[in-house]
Amino acid sequence: MTPKKALNYAYYPGCSLHASAGEYDLSTRELFKKLDIGLTEVPDWFCCGATPAHNVDELLSLSLCAKNLELAEQVEGDLAVACAACFSRLKTAQHVLAESDIKRRQVEKAIDAPVPLTSNVKHLLDILARDLGLEQLEQAVTKPLAGLKVACYYGCLLTRPTDVPNLDCVEAPTIMEDILKAAGAETVAWSHRMECCGANFTLSRPGVVIQLSHAILDSAKEAGADCIMVACPLCHGNLDIRQKEIEGVYNTEYAMPVFYITQLVGLATGLGADKLGLDALIVNPMPLLKEKGLV
Amino acid sequence: MKKKKMLLSTETMDVDFVRKVEALSGTSVRRCFQCGKCSAGCPMATFMEHPPNRVVRLLQLGQWQRILAGRSIWYCASCETCSTRCPNKVHLASIMDALRKLSWDAEGPSKESYVQLANRLFLQNIRTYGRQYEMRLAAVFNVKSGQFLKDLMLGPKLISKGKLKMFHQKNKNMTEIEKIFGRIEEMRKNGEAL
Ligand code: SF4
Ligand code: SF4
Numbered sequence: 001m002t003p004k005k006a007l008n009y010a011y012y013p014g015c016s017l018h019a020s021a022g023e024y025d026l027s028t029r030e031l032f033k034k035l036d037i038g039l040t041e042v043p044d045w046f047c048c049g050a051t052p053a054h055n056v057d058e059l060l061s062l063s064l065c066a067k068n069l070e071l072a073e074q075v076e077g078d079l080a081v082a083c084a085a086c087f088s089r090l091k092t093a094q095h096v097l098a099e100s101d102i103k104r105r106q107v108e109k110a111i112d113a114p115v116p117l118t119s120n121v122k123h124l125l126d127i128l129a130r131d132l133g134l135e136q137l138e139q140a141v142t143k144p145l146a147g148l149k150v151a152c153y154y155g156c157l158l159t160r161p162t163d164v165p166n167l168d169c170v171e172a173p174t175i176m177e178d179i180l181k182a183a184g185a186e187t188v189a190w191s192h193r194m195e196c197c198g199a200n201f202t203l204s205r206p207g208v209v210i211q212l213s214h215a216i217l218d219s220a221k222e223a224g225a226d227c228i229m230v231a232c233p234l235c236h237g238n239l240d241i242r243q244k245e246i247e248g249v250y251n252t253e254y255a256m257p258v259f260y261i262t263q264l265v266g267l268a269t270g271l272g273a274d275k276l277g278l279d280a281l282i283v284n285p286m287p288l289l290k291e292k293g294l295v
Numbered sequence: 296m297k298k299k300k301m302l303l304s305t306e307t308m309d310v311d312f313v314r315k316v317e318a319l320s321g322t323s324v325r326r327c328f329q330c331g332k333c334s335a336g337c338p339m340a341t342f343m344e345h346p347p348n349r350v351v352r353l354l355q356l357g358q359w360q361r362i363l364a365g366r367s368i369w370y371c372a373s374c375e376t377c378s379t380r381c382p383n384k385v386h387l388a389s390i391m392d393a394l395r396k397l398s399w400d401a402e403g404p405s406k407e408s409y410v411q412l413a414n415r416l417f418l419q420n421i422r423t424y425g426r427q428y429e430m431r432l433a434a435v436f437n438v439k440s441g442q443f444l445k446d447l448m449l450g451p452k453l454i455s456k457g458k459l460k461m462f463h464q465k466n467k468n469m470t471e472i473e474k475i476f477g478r479i480e481e482m483r484k485n486g487e488a489l
Contacts, residue, residue, distance in 0.1 A: 015427035044468040047426045051373050052417035054392055056399040058319065059488055063475050064421070100321065106488050110478045156374035161388070170379055196338040196374040204413040208370070212338055 007131055008038035009122075010075035012068060014086040014233075015047050020241075021083075021233035023277025027262035028082050028124060030275040034266070035132060035140055039080060042072045048089045051200040062103060063110040065093030069121075070113050078120035080127055082262075084232035085199070087123045087167075088157035094121060095164040123158065123167055125175050125231055125261065137182045142270040144184025147292050150264070151225035152176035152187055153216065154194045155235045176229065176261065183268035190223035192216045199234040206242075213238045214246045217254050226288055227257040229264055236260065240282050257285035267294055308357030312397070316354060319393035319489055322386040327351040333377035333387050343367035347377050347387050354390070363401075368394045369410040396489075422476050425466025 017025035032039050045068050054061035068090065072079045081087040097104045098117045108114055128137060159170045168175045171194075177187040195216055198209035216239065220228050230236050240258035247253055263276045273295055278285055289295040317323055327348070334346035345353060345367045353362050362368065368391055377387035399411065420427050466472065482488040 019427070044466055044471075046466060046472055047421045049421065050417070050427075052414040053421070055373065056392075056396050056411075056414055057418070058392060058396065059479055059482075060418070060476070063479060067471070067475060096321075106482065109482060109487075110475050112474070112478070156372070156376070160375035160379050161386075162379045163384075163386075196372050196376070198338075198372060199374075200372060201410070204409040205370075208339070208342060208372075 006038070007036070007127070008040070008077040009080035009127065010072045010077050011039040011041045012045055012072065012079055012081050012086060012090070013041065014081070014083040015050075016233035016237075017082055020237060021260075023280040024082060024233055024236070024260045024262065027260055027266050027271075027276040030271055031262045031266045031269065034269050034271060035137075037127065037132065038077070040075045040077075042068065042075055042079075045071055048086045050085050050089065054089065054092075055200075059103075059106060059110065061089065062093045062097060062107050065090050066097065066107045066115040067111045067113075069094065069116045069119055070111060072119065073116055078122050078131075080122055080124060082124050082231075083234075084123070084155060084157045085234055087121065088160065088164075090121045091164050091166065092161060094119075123231070125158070125179065126167055128261075128265065129175050129179050134178060134182045137179065137265070141183055141268045143268055143294065145180070145264060145268050145292075145294060146184050148185045148264075148288075148294065149224060149226045150180055150185050150187050150259075151190050151220035151223060151228045152180060152193060153220075153228050153230050153235060153239070155230070155232055156194070156196050156199070158231060159194075176231065179261065179265065180229065183265050185264065185268075188220075188223040188225045190219050190225065192219035195219075197235050197238040199238065202234070202238060202242075209238050209242060210246050210249055213242060214250055217243065217246065217256055220256060221254055225256070226292075227259055227285065229259050229261055231261045243283050255283060257281060257283050257288055259285065303356060303358075309359060310357055312359050313354050313357055315397060315489065316359070316390060316393045319396060320386055320389035322384075322389055324351050324354045324385065324390070326383040327355065327381075327385045328383060330382060332380050332382065333385075336376040336380050338374060338376065339370045339372050342370040347371075347391075350394075351385060351387065351390070359394075362394060363398045368398065371395075422472065425469055425472050 013025050029039060046064055048068060049061040049064040053064060081090060094117060097107060097115050104115060154173055159166055159168055159173050162170045180187050192215060196212060197216060198212040201208045228239060236258055243254060263278060266276045313324065329348055329352060331348045334340050334348045337347050340346040344365045345362060350362055350367055371391040373388060375388045381387060
């Protein structure tokens with residue numbers, strides 16, 4: 001057996017993880033500690049601009065991302081990103097700036113520094129499945145999630161855009177399923193795993209979000225899933241926080257817990273509910289976890 | 296809905312505008328052969344009066360006013376499905392970005408002010424705090440859009456779960472962010488950037 005290599009990362013949590021998605025941050029830190037993976041938060045990181053910035057001002061969006069890449073240079077190791085939107089923005093910016101001399105010159109002027117083009121931006125999924133590796137992960141599992149049927153939800157941004165070197169196959173990714181199988185869970189085949197939840201319309205057009213997220217919840221239920229797993233705070237907001245509202249509009253009941261990947265994998269490695277922020281979930285996951293004997 | 300006849304004339308075929316869109320998005324609209332694959336996969340097409348493929352067609356014909364007058368660009372969710380699937384590598388999601396920026400710059404005749412309002416507040420938050428302050432974002436949006444009751448039911452529950460923070464996270468290094476905004480404004484004033 002090859003000796004275990006020490007894994008250390010610069011950590012970019014992004015705004016949501018410091019606010020509405022606190023349980024994603026908490027469970028990430030706890031899981032990584034448990035797996036012996038070092039995380040050091042990038043000092044003074046800024047908002048990446050998410051969708052609103054690139055929606056109307058590409059130069060601003062690229063500059064904010066470049067500034068964060070520059071700040072991340074202070075910490076040793078690849079950059080670990082938890083939010084799918086931050087991940088997609090940072091990766092895309094790096095790609096666009098490597099391709100276009102004009103844009104790179106503009107951005108370097110805006111941030112008054114060279115843009116690090118070769119630093120490695122990695123989503124947590126990538127770190128778990130490839131850097132740590134599925135075998136290592138399986139060895140860390142002490143409480144397999146036996147009997148839990150999970151619908152893995154990718155949403156839009158984890159694997160897109162295509163031209164940016166990315167996480168997994170753009171139309172048929174399996175990385176989430178692979179990780180969950182290593183954690184002992186069952187995964188269901190379902191139709192909506194990459195459909196859009198309406199993410200950035202949650203404030204301005206909640207009606208759109210309700211319609212799209214309803215289709216996702218419906219599809220997961222139809223496939224016989226007990227719960228949904230996500231790796232993005234925006235997807236989580238729409239599917240978990242708005243679930244009651246969606247049930248009201250469509251006069252139906254899902255009671256479908258929506259977990260972050262780090263929460264489910266955390267459970268499998270023996271971390272307790274308090275270390276994973278399970279009480280912060282709006283749809284109470286406890287009845288399901290008790291029924292399956294997982295808590 | 297009554298269909299208006301589309302008149303093609305030199306006045307409505309503004310090629311300069313289309314060139315700007317192409318420069319901003321780094322994509323050529325001429326590559327599109329109207330297969331419709333982008334629209335077939337677009338989750339928002341049902342909300343748009345011009346689905347993605349028609350947006351490209353209108354650009355090919357220089358009819359950009361018709362796009363900006365409608366809601367299509369403001370109903371695009373930036374999910375990148377269209378760009379991912381286009382057989383001709385038309386980067387439609389970037390075209391949507393470029394169109395929104397040009398419309399935003401011109402304060403164009405958009406009916407979709409809610410989306411613009413949300414975007415504007417989001418960017419203001421970055422300039423003021425360096426990060427998003429979700430509670431303020433939601434509160435100011437509701438006041439400014441006159442939707443006082445919207446999400447009232449969600450509020451208390453989210454606060455009790457610690458999901459909406461009463462106090463904001465603020466970056467310590469705010470002079471840096473202000474400099475970035477300032478330099479970009481300067482570059483635009485000097486015509487060094489679009
Ligand atoms: S998928 Fe590409 S080629 Fe086909 S209609 Fe859309 S933009 Fe045109
Ligand atoms: S990026 Fe916009 S236009 Fe393209 S598929 Fe998604 S919602 Fe539709």
